[in-house]
Amino acid sequence: MKTIIKSTIALLTVLIAFTSCNNTTKSDRESGALASNVAEKVYVAPGEHDEFYAFISGGYSGNLTVYGLPSGRMFKEIPVFSQFPTSGYGYSEETKPMLNTSHGFIPWGDSHHPDISQTNGEIDGRFIFINENNTPRIAKIDLKTFETTEIIEVPNSAGNHSSSFVTENTEYVVAGTRFSVPIPQRDMPIKDYKGNFQGALSFISVAPETGNMDIKFQVLMPGFNYDLSHPGRGKSHGWFFFTTYNTEEASTLLEVNASQNDKDFIAAVNWKKIEEYVNNGGGTMMPADYAHNVYDEHTHTATSTMIKEVRVVNPIDVPGAVYFLPTPKSPHGCDVDPSGEYIVGNGKLSANLTVHSFTKMLDAIENEKFAGEAYGIPILNFEDVLAGVVEQPGLGPLHTEFDGKGNAYTTFFISSEVVKWKLGTWEVVDRQPTFYSVGHLTIPGGNSGKPQGKYMFAMNKITKDRYLPTGPELEHSAQLYDISGDKMELLLDFPTHGEPHYAAAMRADLIKERSQKIYNLEDNKHPYAAFTDDDTKVVRKGNEVHIYMTTIRSHFSPDNIEGVKVGDKVYFHVTNLEQDFDVPHGFAVLGQNTSELLIMPGQTKSSVWEPTKVGVWPFYCTDFCSALHQEMQGYIRVSPADSNTPIKWSLGEDIE
Amino acid sequence: MVIFLWYKLNDMKTTLKLMTVLFTILLMSCGGKEEKKKEGFSYDKKATTEQKETPKAEKTPASKRVDLTNKGVGPITSVDLGNEIDQNMATHGADVFKKMCTACHRANKKFIGPSPTGILDRRSPEWVMNMILNPDEMVQKDALAKDLLIEFNGSPMANQNLSEDDARAVLEYFRTLK
Numbered sequence: 001m002k003t004i005i006k007s008t009i010a011l012l013t014v015l016i017a018f019t020s021c022n023n024t025t026k027s028d029r030e031s032g033a034l035a036s037n038v039a040e041k042v043y044v045a046p047g048e049h050d051e052f053y054a055f056i057s058g059g060y061s062g063n064l065t066v067y068g069l070p071s072g073r074m075f076k077e078i079p080v081f082s083q084f085p086t087s088g089y090g091y092s093e094e095t096k097p098m099l100n101t102s103h104g105f106i107p108w109g110d111s112h113h114p115d116i117s118q119t120n121g122e123i124d125g126r127f128i129f130i131n132e133n134n135t136p137r138i139a140k141i142d143l144k145t146f147e148t149t150e151i152i153e154v155p156n157s158a159g160n161h162s163s164s165f166v167t168e169n170t171e172y173v174v175a176g177t178r179f180s181v182p183i184p185q186r187d188m189p190i191k192d193y194k195g196n197f198q199g200a201l202s203f204i205s206v207a208p209e210t211g212n213m214d215i216k217f218q219v220l221m222p223g224f225n226y227d228l229s230h231p232g233r234g235k236s237h238g239w240f241f242f243t244t245y246n247t248e249e250a251s252t253l254l255e256v257n258a259s260q261n262d263k264d265f266i267a268a269v270n271w272k273k274i275e276e277y278v279n280n281g282g283g284t285m286m287p288a289d290y291a292h293n294v295y296d297e298h299t300h301t302a303t304s305t306m307i308k309e310v311r312v313v314n315p316i317d318v319p320g321a322v323y324f325l326p327t328p329k330s331p332h333g334c335d336v337d338p339s340g341e342y343i344v345g346n347g348k349l350s351a352n353l354t355v356h357s358f359t360k361m362l363d364a365i366e367n368e369k370f371a372g373e374a375y376g377i378p379i380l381n382f383e384d385v386l387a388g389v390v391e392q393p394g395l396g397p398l399h400t401e402f403d404g405k406g407n408a409y410t411t412f413f414i415s416s417e418v419v420k421w422k423l424g425t426w427e428v429v430d431r432q433p434t435f436y437s438v439g440h441l442t443i444p445g446g447n448s449g450k451p452q453g454k455y456m457f458a459m460n461k462i463t464k465d466r467y468l469p470t471g472p473e474l475e476h477s478a479q480l481y482d483i484s485g486d487k488m489e490l491l492l493d494f495p496t497h498g499e500p501h502y503a504a505a506m507r508a509d510l511i512k513e514r515s516q517k518i519y520n521l522e523d524n525k526h527p528y529a530a531f532t533d534d535d536t537k538v539v540r541k542g543n544e545v546h547i548y549m550t551t552i553r554s555h556f557s558p559d560n561i562e563g564v565k566v567g568d569k570v571y572f573h574v575t576n577l578e579q580d581f582d583v584p585h586g587f588a589v590l591g592q593n594t595s596e597l598l599i600m601p602g603q604t605k606s607s608v609w610e611p612t613k614v615g616v617w618p619f620y621c622t623d624f625c626s627a628l629h630q631e632m633q634g635y636i637r638v639s640p641a642d643s644n645t646p647i648k649w650s651l652g653e654d655i656e
Numbered sequence: 657m658v659i660f661l662w663y664k665l666n667d668m669k670t671t672l673k674l675m676t677v678l679f680t681i682l683l684m685s686c687g688g689k690e691e692k693k694k695e696g697f698s699y700d701k702k703a704t705t706e707q708k709e710t711p712k713a714e715k716t717p718a719s720k721r722v723d724l725t726n727k728g729v730g731p732i733t734s735v736d737l738g739n740e741i742d743q744n745m746a747t748h749g750a751d752v753f754k755k756m757c758t759a760c761h762r763a764n765k766k767f768i769g770p771s772p773t774g775i776l777d778r779r780s781p782e783w784v785m786n787m788i789l790n791p792d793e794m795v796q797k798d799a800l801a802k803d804l805l806i807e808f809n810g811s812p813m814a815n816q817n818l819s820e821d822d823a824r825a826v827l828e829y830f831r832t833l834k
Contacts, residue, residue, distance in 0.1 A: 518817065521755065532758050552759040553814055555768065577759050580815040627810035652767070654693075 041482060042492045044071040052444050052455065053508050055114045055128055056478070059499025062109035064130055064141065069444070069455055069505065070480060072494030080139045080148045081109020081132045085595030089148075092597055093571065093606040094526075095295070097304035101135055101153050102289040110134045113163060113228075113502040116143075117170040117211070121233050121449030125510035127211050129164040129173045136160030138175050138204060140211055144516045145297065152213045153290035155310050156183045156200040156220070162229040162334075165447055166206070168237045172271065173213065175202040176242050180223035180249075183312075184286065193251040195375075197223035200312075201242060203271055212294070217278045217311045219269060219322070222375040223249050225258070226267070228333050228399075233449045234340035236358040238272035241343050245330035247374070258330065259349060263382065265324035265374075266334055266345050268361060273321045274313055283313040298525040300604050316376035323365060324374060326382040327354050333399035337408065337423055338449050342387055346397035346410060353397055353410060355426070357387035388426040393419045399502075401443040403483055404451040411438040411458060418458055418481070420488060432488045434479055436462040443483070444505040452507055455491075456483045459500045466493055476500060517581040519602030526604035528573035533557060538649045545570045545647070551585040551599065552577040553626040555651065556619070559634030563647030566611055566640055572597075572619075575604040586622025589636065596622045611638040718803035719770045722778045729797045730786030731820065737781055741831050749822075749829030756816040757826070763833050768811055770804070773833040781827055788823040791815050 044050055050068030058065055062082030066075045083090030083099065090099050090107060099105055109132040117127040128141045136157035140150040154160055154175050162176030180197040182188055188196065198220045205216040224244040232239035247264045250257030277283065288310040295302040315322040327345035331354070335344045343356040364384040371381045396414030403409070407429070410419050416437050420430040438458040445452035458481070463474040475495040482489040521531060530536045530548040536557050539546045545568050550557045556574075564570055574587045578601040588596040589609050597605040611617070621632035639645040727733065753761075753772075760768035775784055779800075787794050787801060791813035794801040805812065818826070 532754050550759060553812055555759075557759065577756075577816075578814055579756065579817040583814070626812050 038489070038491050042070040042072065042480065044068065044073070049508065049512070051508060052452075052505050053511055054442065054444075054457070054503055054505040055116070056459070056496055056500045056503040057111045057114050057130060058497055059112070059501055060110050061498030062111050062132070063498065064111060064114055064128070065497050065500075066146065067494075067496075068508075069457070070491060072478070072480060072492050074497070076146060077497065078141055078146055078148065080130060080141065081106075081111055081137065081151070083107045083595070086598065088595050088597040088605060088607065091595040091607070093608060094299075094301040094604075097302040098148060098151055098293045098295060100293055100304035101137070101291045102155070102306065103135060106135055108134075109137065111139075111498075111501075112161065113165065114504040115165050115173070115447055115502075116504045116506055117206070118166055118168055118448055119170070121168045121237075123445050123448050123450075123452075123506045123510075124170075125506055125514070127170075127206075128504060129166060131160050131163035131175060133160050133178070136175065136177070138164045138173055138213065140173075140206075140213060142211070142297075143511050144514050146515070147295070147297075149295040149297065150211070150213055151291075151293045152204060152215065153292070154200075154202050154204075154215070155288040155290040156181070156198075156218055156312070157202060159225075162201075162226045162242050165230055167231045167240070167271075168233050168449070170206045170208075170211075172203045172205055172216070174229060174231070174240055174271075175204060176226035176229050177201070178225050178227060180225065183220060184288075190251050193223060194249040195223070197249070197251075199224055199226050201226060201229075201240075201267075201269065203274075213292075215290075215310055217274060217283055217313050219274065219313050219315050221267065221315060221322070222247075222377070224264070227331070230334050230336045230343075230447060232336060232340050232358065233338070236336065236340035236343075238270060239358075240269045240271050241334050241336060242267040242269065243327065243331040243334040243345060244324075245332075245348075263326040263328050264330055265379070266327045266331065266343060266356065267377075268323045268325055268343075269315075270321045274318050277318045277321070278311060278313065282318065283311045285309045286312050296525075297519070298523055300519070300524065300526050320365070322377050323361070324377055324379040325356050325361065325385050326371070326379065327356070328352070333397070333410075335400040335402075335408075337402050338404050338451060340449070342423055344400045344408065344410075346400060348396060348398070348413075350397070351392050351395075353390035353393055353400075353421075355387045355389065355423075356385045360387065361385045388424070390419075390421050390426045390428065393421060393428050394431070398438070399440045401441055401446055401456065402451050403443055403453045403456075404445070405453065409441060409443070409456055409483070409488075411441045413437050413439065413461070416460075418456070418488065420483075430487045432481060432490060434458045434460055435466055435477065435493070436460055436464060440500070440502045442503040442505050444507065446504060452505075454482070454484050455505075456481045456488065457503070457505075459496065459503065461499075463495075467495060518579055519600060521577065521579060521602045524575070524602055524604060526573075526575070528571070528606060529575045529604040530557075530573070531575065531577070533651070536649070536651075538563065538647050540647055543568050547572050547649075549574045550577050551575070551587070551621065551632075553583065554621070554628035554632040556587075556621070556632065556634045557651040558649035560650045561634070561648070562637040562639075563645050564611065564636060564638050565643060565645070566614060566638060568611065570609045570611065570636075571606050572609065573604060573606045574599055576601050578602070583625060584623050585625055585632070587619065588622050589619035590617045598623060614638055614640050718800055718807050719766075720778075721800065721803075723783075723800060724778075724780050726798070726800060727780050727782035728786035728790075728801065729793050730790030732782045732785040732789065732823075735781035735785060735824070735827070737776075737831070742828055745825045745828040746832050747829075749825030749827065750832075752818065752822045753826050753829055756818060756822075760811070760814070769808055769813060772830045775830050775833075784827055784830065785820075785823045787813060788816075788818055788826060789820065 052069040054067040064078045079089035114130040136154035157177040158181045159178030161178035180199040183198045201219040225246040229242040246258035293304045329347035329350035331345040333346035345354045370378045394412030394415040400410040463477045480492040576599040
């Protein structure tokens with residue numbers, strides 16, 4: 001009997017060994033075969049187009065980068081909050097006003113969370129909004145031209161982080177404050193933070209046709225940190241949800257002092273109710289000072305207007321408008337599923353993921369089941385609003401996205417992985433490592449009622465050994481996964497620029513069809529534009545000299561200029577007369593203290609030059625425009641300040 | 657581009673041109689006063705196109721060649737030129753020409769590109785319109801257009817994205833040029 005058992009065990013062991021051996025070889029073979037499949041999945045043949053656009057925030061570069069998926073190729077860096085010498089953005093006379101704020105001209109920004117405009121809960125590809133965290137601002141980029149066309153400063157905000165997410169019909173782009181501050185700002189002791197500082201949640205209306213932004217109202221909330229936010233959709237349309245941390249209201253050593261409470265809150269804001277209150281004259285106008293910068297695509301020029309007041313709303317003045325949903329341990333991401341029923345709170349320091357139910361929340365409100373209040377705002381019972389818990393899915397949950405097929409994908413910073421789980425059953429169905437320490441993740445169609453599935457990409461904070469080393473400073477890395485099957489499959493690593501926080505992505509077709517190729521000359525209303533040789537001229541106004549110049553392959557008109565003096569302020573107003581796709585011209589003059597200009601067909605841009613030295617100085621086209629690009633040059637003569645060299649200009653003949 | 661530049665610098669003619677420019681700058685930097693224009697030098701300077709009638713037919717510069725049957729390559733396959741010039745259309749054409757074409761073309765002289773005066777004595781109306789509307793393909797596929805590009809130093813005919821109506825109006829304007 002013993003022998004039988006023994007031999008059975010032996011046989012079994014051998015069998016198991018064989019089986020596992022077989023398994024190994026089989027999976028090895030599979031991964032070999034898979035590897036080539038994977039290459040095919042991300043391969044976009046030369047000249048072919050990617051299926052998706054991805055707009056990845058540039059973080060501390062202040063900009064927004066445009067990528068194609070699945071190839072991971074970068075197509076463009078769109079300057080938003082930072083000067084960009086490549087195109088002259090923030091350097092040219094036309095674009096300097098874009099970077100104006102109540103603190104003066106600011107050459108840099110920290111861009112975070114891009115979000116694409118929506119119609120009826122679906123991504124419509126008209127505009128993309130992005131927030132600046134440091135000096136609170138929201139920018140709008142027109143996806144017809146891929147240019148930043150509007151930036152609005154957000155007063156009373158500080159650390160504009162829970163931004164810039166749009167509602168189902170782009171009624172609002174919402175901007176919450178990460179840091180609470182004294183409102184209005186005043187000189188007061190920092191230690192008196194508690195009970196005195198406030199957090200502003202700003203609802204910026206977006207005009208349906210033009211997309212023009214306007215701060216409709218700000219809700220002045222208790223002095224917590226409002227970390228991230230998302231709109232309700234479908235059944236929860238009309239609500240907005242914000243995670244909070246530091247409900248302890250600490251002003252120092254937050255890594256300890258803001259981790260004391262077992263639960264912080266998700267603030268649920270019924271913005272429709274507040275909108276109605278405001279439309280009926282509710283709220284108060286308080287003095288403020290903020291910049292509203294608008295780029296006009298006909299004059300090719302931005303203007304900056306300072307606005308002196310803003311409407312604020314005290315939430316306790318609007319009963320039923322704001323509630324707190326207790327959520328464990330300093331929640332970071334605040335994500336709403338495509339149906340609008342589930343609100344996921346990713347407690348950074350919690351072992352579990354918390355999911356609230358919108359239906360249960362309404363029910364608890366209806367029955368006034370409150371656990372208490374914070375500064376007059378009702379707190380609901382955790383158990384009453386809880387839909388479910390994903391038990392111990394990983395360490396350090398940050399953000400969740402949805403595939404529209406009943407699955408959620410959450411990133412875990414500490415355990416460096418993406419975990420896929422099922423809405424409703426809360427079971428974990430797959431997990432894949434990321435390399436390394438993932439922050440946000442994006443599924444095309446992300447913040448909408450209709451995610452577009454197929455791919456998911458994770459944006460990692462740490463790169464280390466993923467690419468060839470480039471010294472101590474590395475670009476961040478992103479990883480693309482195929483999510484069309486049951487299991488996520490890692491397809492591709494690609495480097496990203498700056499520090500991407502969130503990204504927005506969508507199918508390419510809508511944007512591609514509308515993408516503009518040139519600016520029509522006949523629509524050019526720039527006050528210094530020149531269209532023909534009759535318009536080209538050099539005009540002196542005191543010590544200002546305005547040069548009305550044109551470019552076409554391959555000359556400047558005029559290309560010989562005299563009569564400029566040391567101490568003059570010389571404005572080169574350059575109009576590109578080309579009307580063909582992808583024929584920009586550049587402009588640079590020796591000793592220019594700003595950047596070059598890169599002028600698109602039909603566009604006019606201006607650069608100021610204040611010559612300090614007598615001489616004859618060359619200017620030239622910086623963009624290799626044609627076979628005769630090297631011939632595209634000119635001279636400007638600078639005479640001494642006390643000289644009386646007359647103003648003259650010419651092209652194609654000796655200057656007389 | 658670096659290679660291109662290097663190549664160009666190795667071109668004897670360009671080196672000389674550059675030296676002329678440098679020499680001129682040197683002279684000019686002596687002071688702000690009007691300086692007497694010094695004669696430069698000339699080395700193998702290209703004669704103007706009007707200069708000589710070459711005996712062989714194929715050596716005739718493309719701008720002087722006559723080909724009234726070639727319609728060129730592009731959207732225009734037939735143009736009905738009326739007996740009389742449509743003055744309204746020609747006026748509109750003159751306006752379009754002024755806005756979109758004078759950066760490189762002058763009615764009365766060769767400029768960056770050839771003068772349009774008398775163009776219909778040398779080209780078919782279809783060819784002219786195709787050259788306006790479809791220059792990129794024309795210089796690749798039409799032998800005459802290709803030769804013109806070379807004759808005019810590789811300076812490309814820019815596609816100014818004119819509508820067919822505007823291009824037709826420009827053609828009408830060309831008929832008025834004598």
